[in-house]
Amino acid sequence: MRFAPFLLTRQKLPSHVLSDIPGTVRFELQNSGFAQRVGPGASVAIGVGSRGIANIDIIVRTVVEWWKEQGAKPFIFPAMGSHGAATATGQAEVLAKYGITETNMGCPIRSALNVVNLGTTPEGIDVVMDRLAFQSGAVMMCSRVKWHTDFEGKLESGLFKMMAIGLGKFAGAQRYHTHGYRLGLEAVIRSVGRQVIASGKILGGLAILEDGNHETGHVEAVPASTMEQREEELLVQVKSWMPRIPLQDLDLLIVNQLGKNISGAGMDPKVINRTVYGDYNPWPYAPRVGRVFLREIHPMSYGNAVGLGMSDIANSRVIKGMKKKPTYVNGLTSGAMASIRIPVHFPTDRECLKQIWRTVGVMEPSQLKIGWIRNSQDLTVMAFTENLRGELEANPMVEILEQPRELEFDGKGDLINWLA
Secondary structure, eight states: OOOOOEEEEEEOOOOOOOSOHHHHHHHHHHTTSOGGGSOTTOEEEEEEOSSOOTTHHHHHHHHHHHHHHTTOEEEEEEOOTTTGGGOHHHHHHHHHHTTOOHHHHTSOBOOOOOEEEEEEOTTSOEEEEEHHHHTSSEEEEEEEOBOOSSOOSSSOBSHHHIIIIITTHHHHHHHHHHHHHHHOHHHHHHHHHHHHHHTTOEEEEEEEEEOTTSOEEEEEEEEGGGHHHHHHHHHHHHHTTOOOOSOSEEEEEEEEEEOTTTOTTSSOHHHHTBOTTSOBSOOTTSOEEEEEEEEEEOGGGTTOOTTGGGOSEEEHHHHHHOOHHHHHHHHHHHTOGGGGOOOEEESSHHHHHHHHGGGGSOSSGGGOOEEEESOSSOOSEEEEEGGGHHHHHTOTTEEEOSOOBOOOBOTTSOBOOTTO
8 A cells, every 4th residue: 555655834824913803993983872772780791612713712701891891791602502511511511622712701600501581583483592692672683603513594504693503592493404304404593683683682793704724814894784795705605715724625635633623514615625415526616535534533522523434434433432432412302413433443544444445446556646734724834745846836825834745654554644
């Protein structure tokens, strides 16, 4: 089993990093009109989700401090549907892992799964909302706007999705995904989001956009009255920053890590060209990928291995590291059953590569076109087999860092990681 030598590369993605995140957050809130809608001493519920958003602790702490300066009494609540194993304690623990604790934020963190009913949408969807948030004086969300892992639309992941699945807690997440199977998830997010806004409880939200380097590139306070239209515009903007694997065709993609902190699907389907429903190569802007080899679960995923079913083969440590409860709850709630299937697995990377290379229709291992990435969020430093040199050199955004080198394995038969 001798593959072509590998080239270590760096993709030079445009930077849109904000130089002063707290200052920008304060400026946006000051000009949002939010404070004028909240009386002195009123409580403000700040919804925060479960994604690994860059600088989320800095952003949320600044939001809390600003509300205190306005004379309000802010508190934070988890807005994350079924994540954290769909328990109040688990969801508070997810926030804590991102540094969002009462000590760090300087305000209470209130986590519960109880909801109140907000009525039924014209599409027949019963809408619910976190009870603690509903009982507050007003609600705002802190949410990243980005492409959704499971579908393509004008409104995907962001403030509207948080108002639906996040504020709906576990009860809402279950019913909305069920309706999504029939109506489409974008239609459900719009319908539920409008109903939540009609409750009069939502001030708006702080939209967070990240550039292709996973850096905070834009933050914007968006009032509830213009949220649907403005989020569509922000989605177009952030999609233009979306990082991609800079090639057209790969026989095999090696992925070091999967994790909920990386993507809601564990591995971004629009990067690895899969869907959480088991489809191969549906996205025209991603390379055709023959097979996916998954090596491990990111420590910050804390055993949630949703997305492992999108791999064709995995190191056995992925299966050993999977915690069934959070993985199964997440997959069952979203209805993405294929994403939690256990793939073929072997105890070493060498054995995985030995078994998978023959399945892609190439007669000699040295002919395989292979890519190797850290994870689907970090597409800066990557490695590719030398038979892809021509395509790499033709791309002005790609720099080849060193001379070709052979794959190396340690004494246990696992890859020596050049991408660390």
